[in-house]
Amino acid sequence: MVTLSRVQIGIVGKPNxxxxxxxxxxxLKDVKISPTPFTTIDPNIGIGYVRIDDCPCRSIRCNPRSYSVVEGVCYAPVELIDVAGLVPGAWQGRGLGNQFLDHLRRAPVLIHVVDASGSTDEEGRLVKPGTHxxxxxxxxxxxxxxLWIASIIRKDWDKVVRFVEFSKKDIVEVLSERLAGLGIGRVQVEKALESSDLLKKPPSKWGEEDFYKFSSTARSLSKPIVIAANKIDLPExxxxxxxxxxxxxxxxxxxTSAEAELALRRAAAKGLVKYKPGDGTFELVGEATPQQKAVLEKIADLLKKWGSTGVTRALNAAVFDALQYVAVYxxxxxxxxxxxxxxxxxxxxxxxxTYTARDVAYAIHTDLGERFVTAIDARSGRRLASDEQVTHGLVLKIVAR
Ligand SMILES: Nc1nc2c(ncn2[C@@H]2O[C@H](COP(=O)(O)OP(=O)(O)OP(=O)(O)O)[C@@H](O)[C@H]2O)c(=O)[nH]1
Ligand SMILES: [Mg+2]
Structure with missing residues (x-):
């Protein structure tokens, strides 16, 4: 079984x-939820799933080990990190500050949960719906x-200055080394320096604006954000x-309506409804109380209107649209x-x-990457060219020494 490190998705946003x-x-983890700001203090970490409708298991009988299949639909695990609420000025220590953002260092993508109903102010306090x-x-x-990223970069800026100006090292290299822990790689550093006009500017001359511009571009390249416009079950x-x-x-x-998805998943776990995450409908299969029926009817209307609760769609958007990942077998x-x-x-x-078959081999195991000879597309029997990028749905056999 392949034990690849899972894609991490950070869930961020203001309180409430x-x-x-x-x-x-x-x-489906039991975590604290309440209509008061700062309910979450320590991060919650758990496994969620992206949904792959066009997976080969639709037509082939599969024996999945590292993913799961429900009625011909594949679900691949991703790691979710739910952190404390962020308020304006957090980078300077307001609210719970931004210490907890450190948990997101390795996450290559973020989902920003926004209260689209405008029923909470910028600090997460309840206000009249539609007013924020x-x-x-x-x-x-x-x-x-x-600003959080900028503050990390500035922390030992004098060292960067020393390296670049006195040791005559390449700024791209120095910054890439420093930012690797934030998931900001060489290509992103280079692009961010270029688009901020900083390739030639000596680090000792960087001003406030330069730090911000560089951090902002590097962040958008290395940690894209998907917005979950949440609470769409409310008219506002x-x-x-x-x-x-x-x-x-x-x-x-x-x-998204996270609340509707949570209700459906819990009802499914209890055997009350038949529902797979991401579905546009569900079926009542158990005995529901009048109260449960009323809630489920509302959810059915919501699904009809929006196509789904949006939760799985948001996870899919993070992995397949923002990160542009593909699924290979x-x-x-x-x-x-x-x-x-x-x-x-x-x-x-x-x-x-952008991965080639060799990159996939390295992702599975360094040793496999080093012994890599070639790869075969199992469905067509064709050998992949050494510079050929993998495609979504590819079943590949890696031939190694
Ligand atoms: N109507 C509606 N309410 C929702 C939805 N999602 C969450 N809520 C409610 O919003 C309130 C806050 O939810 P939480 O999930 O605790 O919010 P949070 O962002 O984790 O808050 P903090 O941990 O304080 O940062 C709760 O009362 C939820 O029931 C939704 O989709 N629709
Ligand atoms: Mg919370």
Missing amino acids: AGKSTFFAAAT DPVKDVEFLEREVD GEEGYKRLKETYSHKLIIP PVEDERRMSDKQGNVLPDLLLVPK
């Missing part, structure tokens, strides 16, 4: 927006995350979602599409679409 509800709906503008939340959150939520869409036409914005026996024990399509890996 519904982060923990989103997290609980995706992971969710656009403000998007502005401040991105700024806070960027729909308005807020529309406003977000109009304001940010280039951002990934998914309408490594096998050992290409004819039976199985491992040595005969398990058909035992593994599913989520990897960047």
